[in-house]
Amino acid sequence: MNAMSIVAFGALLFAFFGVLAYNSLSGMEKVTYEPPYYFVKGDSIAYVNAFCFVFLFSMLFFGMGAPAAMAIEGAKYAILFSILPLYDLLFVIPELLAMLAASKLGEGVMADWSGEGNIYGYWNEGVRLLLMGIAALVILIVAKPFVLPLIGMA
Secondary structure, eight states, rough: OOOHHHHHHHHHHHHHHHHHHHHHSSSSSSOOOOSSSSOOOTTTHHHHHHHHHHHHHHHHGGGGGGGHHHHHHHHEEEEEEEESSSGGGGGHHHHHHHHHHHHHHHHHHHHHHTSSSSHHHHHHHHHHHHHHHHHHHHHHHHHHHHHHHHOOOO
16 A cells, blocks of 8 residues: 555545534534535445546546545545445445555556556556455445345335
């Protein structure tokens, strides 16, 4: 994990807990939020869009866009925390894997550009992380209709 991934994870946590704390204050106007992509509560396409957004936005500037992407997602999850089932918070796992894949690929591009390495040295791990993220996303989407009734959230 490179430094940008750690910063991105910190941005996710900071945005999530910051917005959650601010929205819990009484007498303050609540923070509202509309993601920069299609998102409707409970729609499977919305989770695919969020995954693609995190991956593509994290690829900006050779992986340097990851903190901004994760801050956006942290704010989204904090605002939706009160209306989403807790199961939906698990969709942050594929997004984290997408961010890690994009950061790894960006790190490889920078190493190749500076002459310190080759992108193909980073390619295997980046693609592996991306495929793990896609697999986790598919599993969460497929399992959702079966798990929610079991935990009483259908």
